[in-house]
Amino acid sequence: DRIAINGSEKKKKSSHVILERLNFIGSGVKIDGGDNIRLSNCGFNVPVVVSKADGFTLEHCALVRGLELKGCKGVLVRDNIFDNHENSAIALDGPLEGYIAWNSFSNPEQCRSTAGKVAGLGAELYSAVLRPEFTDPGKGIFTLRNDHFFNGASSLGMPLGPYRRVRVAKALKIVDPQVLAVSATTADLEWRTTGDCTTEILWGDTSACTNKKELIYWPDTFHTISLTGLRPGKKYYFKAAATMPGYEIHANPEAEALDLQKVRVRIVSEPLEFVTLEKNPAPATCYVATNGNNSSSGLSPREAWRTVSHAARRAGPGDTVIIGGGNYEETVRVRRTGDKELPLKFTCVPGEKAWIKGRKRALFQGINIIGKENVIVDGLYLHDFGIGEIYANLSGGININGGRDITIKRCFYDGRTQSYTPGFINACASSNLLVKNCFCTRGFSGPHFSFCPGLRVENSVFYINQIGLIMLLGHSNDVFTFNNNIVVDNIINKSMQPLLMIGDFNQVMPGTNCVYLRNSEKERQVMRVRMEKMTWDDFKKSAGNRLELIFANPRLPALKELVPFKLEDDLHKTMAERSKDLASEHAPGKALDFNDFFTASEELAKRGIGLQPEAFRDFKFGAPSASSAPKR
Numbered sequence: 156d157r158i159a160i161n162g163s164e165k166k167k168k169s170s171h172v173i174l175e176r177l178n179f180i181g182s183g184v185k186i187d188g189g190d191n192i193r194l195s196n197c198g199f200n201v202p203v204v205v206s207k208a209d210g211f212t213l214e215h216c217a218l219v220r221g222l223e224l225k226g227c228k229g230v231l232v233r234d235n236i237f238d239n240h241e242n243s244a245i246a247l248d249g250p251l252e253g254y255i256a257w258n259s260f261s262n263p264e265q266c267r268s269t270a271g272k273v274a275g276l277g278a279e280l281y282s283a284v285l286r287p288e289f290t291d292p293g294k295g296i297f298t299l300r301n302d303h304f305f306n307g308a309s310s311l312g313m314p315l316g317p318y319r320r321v322r323v324a325k326a327l328k329i330v331d332p333q334v335l336a337v338s339a340t341t342a343d344l345e346w347r348t349t350g351d352c353t354t355e356i357l358w359g360d361t362s363a364c365t366n367k368k369e370l371i372y373w374p375d376t377f378h379t380i381s382l383t384g385l386r387p388g389k390k391y392y393f394k395a396a397a398t399m400p401g402y403e404i405h406a407n408p409e410a411e412a413l414d415l416q417k418v419r420v421r422i423v424s425e426p427l428e429f430v431t432l433e434k435n436p437a438p439a440t441c442y443v444a445t446n447g448n449n450s451s452s453g454l455s456p457r458e459a460w461r462t463v464s465h466a467a468r469r470a471g472p473g474d475t476v477i478i479g480g481g482n483y484e485e486t487v488r489v490r491r492t493g494d495k496e497l498p499l500k501f502t503c504v505p506g507e508k509a510w511i512k513g514r515k516r517a518l519f520q521g522i523n524i525i526g527k528e529n530v531i532v533d534g535l536y537l538h539d540f541g542i543g544e545i546y547a548n549l550s551g552g553i554n555i556n557g558g559r560d561i562t563i564k565r566c567f568y569d570g571r572t573q574s575y576t577p578g579f580i581n582a583c584a585s586s587n588l589l590v591k592n593c594f595c596t597r598g599f600s601g602p603h604f605s606f607c608p609g610l611r612v613e614n615s616v617f618y619i620n621q622i623g624l625i626m627l628l629g630h631s632n633d634v635f636t637f638n639n640n641i642v643v644d645n646i647i648n649k650s651m652q653p654l655l656m657i658g659d660f661n662q663v664m665p666g667t668n669c670v671y672l673r674n675s676e677k678e679r680q681v682m683r684v685r686m687e688k689m690t691w692d693d694f695k696k697s698a699g700n701r702l703e704l705i706f707a708n709p710r711l712p713a714l715k716e717l718v719p720f721k722l723e724d725d726l727h728k729t730m731a732e733r734s735k736d737l738a739s740e741h742a743p744g745k746a747l748d749f750n751d752f753f754t755a756s757e758e759l760a761k762r763g764i765g766l767q768p769e770a771f772r773d774f775k776f777g778a779p780s781a782s783s784a785p786k787r
Contacts, residue, residue: 307517312541374401480507
């Protein structure tokens with residue numbers, strides 16, 4: 156429902172007050188004194204004047220008549236729409252004491268005035284010029300006719316300005332279970348549910364369906380699981396099962412125990428049947444291009460499909476999908492599986508760059524490989540995704556859940572945006588997963604791998620992520636290999652956080668990696684085992700020599716050196732004095748590529764640490780930032 160307040164609203168010396176989802180069309184809103192007052196998801200067709208209020212917050216609001224701040228401290232103004240035309244959108248009576256960012260303005264020349272001095276968009280952090288088309292703000296109707304411009308543009312990937320998220324409880328139902336496709340040895344099964352659930356397939360050669368394949372940690376309303384190793388020309392039965400609420404992943408054992416105590420509802424569908432093919436068709440090569448057409452055959456460059464998602468729906472065991480250069484703004488769901496000796500492969504045209512993009516962070520997921528086996532993703536670039544409401548479980552450049560024998564190689568994840576972006580890979584309960592010769596930067600965290608026995612992460616570069624934690628969790632017998640990688644420290648304000656997290660000392664297989672820190676490994680708690688942070692020396696006392704870390708500058712062409720930071724240093728002073736050097740670490744505005752991160756260290760190259768240049772011979776690179784790596 157819409158509530159419009161026609162009149163004036165005045166708060167004087169109030170504390171801890173929240174005004175939310177209200178629209179104001181009267182004479183004005185005035186706040187005089189007080190602390191911790193928050194205006195959220197509101198629309199204002201009136202001036203908003205705030206005086207001497209500490210901790211004032213204005214977020215996800217729409218303002219037609221502007222905001223005036225007088226003598227306020229600890230201000231937070233973010234994610235708002237300012238439909239300013241003649242006057243400054245934000246007027247300050249003196250220097251800002253707080254944070255203003257991630258807003259949109261109609262007039263780029265008059266975004267903010269400070270003591271009468273007007274500044275334009277160039278002075279605003281992470282903001283943009285967007286002109287809203289409100290339905291009727293004079294009547295308190297701030298619904299946008301051009302909302303697509305504002306979606307995903309806020310600090311956490313939500314829409315700018317007011318938005319509504321209404322949750323309605325629904326009875327749990329399984330909707331339209333079906334067989335998407337079959338081969339001689341595989342079946343791809345899909346269904347939907349009326350709420351976010353974790354799911355499983357019960358299947359067998361009788362209607363009793365005594366076998367089970369489950370996806371424990373992926374709550375969603377769309378579900379896909381593939382069966383492999385089936386017999387040709389044989390009838391099978393299956394039933395879909397759904398459990399709500401879904402199960403959650405926790406590094407904290409206490410939180411994990413609490414999640415398991417939740418009361419859950421489980422339902423099962425009626426059995427359905429399918430028959431496998433007598434013989435597999437010959438493997439096909441399929442093509443995707445930005446000028447393609449999903450109505451075409453996809454079997455030649457001239458008959459290319461338009462979207463990678465369409466290819467991920469059509470291509471099956473043994474097929475190869477070749478993607479032409481350009482931008483593909485979509486979430487790709489791999490809806491069919493590969494099989495043993497018949498992998499399903501997604502790759503790019505040699506020498507071209509195929510970018511999977513998130514529409515300015517409106518999309519939270521790049522490529523989803525759920526319940527699939529023997530899938531290869533090779534040579535793709537990913538950029539510009541946002542963080543979902545539960546980012547740890549549901550957002551990521553590449554999301555993998557269940558299945559086995561998945562390979563991610565030569566993939567480039569560029570998380571440099573004006574806001575938070577999810578991690579490169581979010582993988583759970585997937586056996587024999589291989590990640591090799593990949594690069595990622597500026598994810599909210601490093602890649603997360605949970606319950607992935609046989610995991611191998613090799614010859615990859617993890618470069619200045621935001622919090623940076625590379626998570627390798629699992630049961631005590633879920634061993635993994637982390638070898639020949641280069642890990643470059645977090646952003647400077649997170650440079651005291653650990654870089655690697657494991658669940659148990661016995662999970663680590665032997666491996667050697669290079670870690671480049673802003674500070675000394677003697678003072679830095681570089682490791683985390685479950686909830687306990689450890690220095691490298693303390694970790695070695697418990698784990699022995701199973702994992703070797705070389706603490707050194709890997710001499711990457713894109714980075715001469717990190718800005719150092721010690722525990723006793725003043726963070727804000729360091730960031731102010733070294734702002735240009737810190738900015739250069741991320742090469743803003745520069746197109747980065749794999750060859751910017753080939754190590755020029757002869758010692759690391761000799762030991763096979765880092766990206767392997769010989770693996771990229773079919774790529775076309777421009778000149779790197781500095782000298783290239785030595786040949787191996």
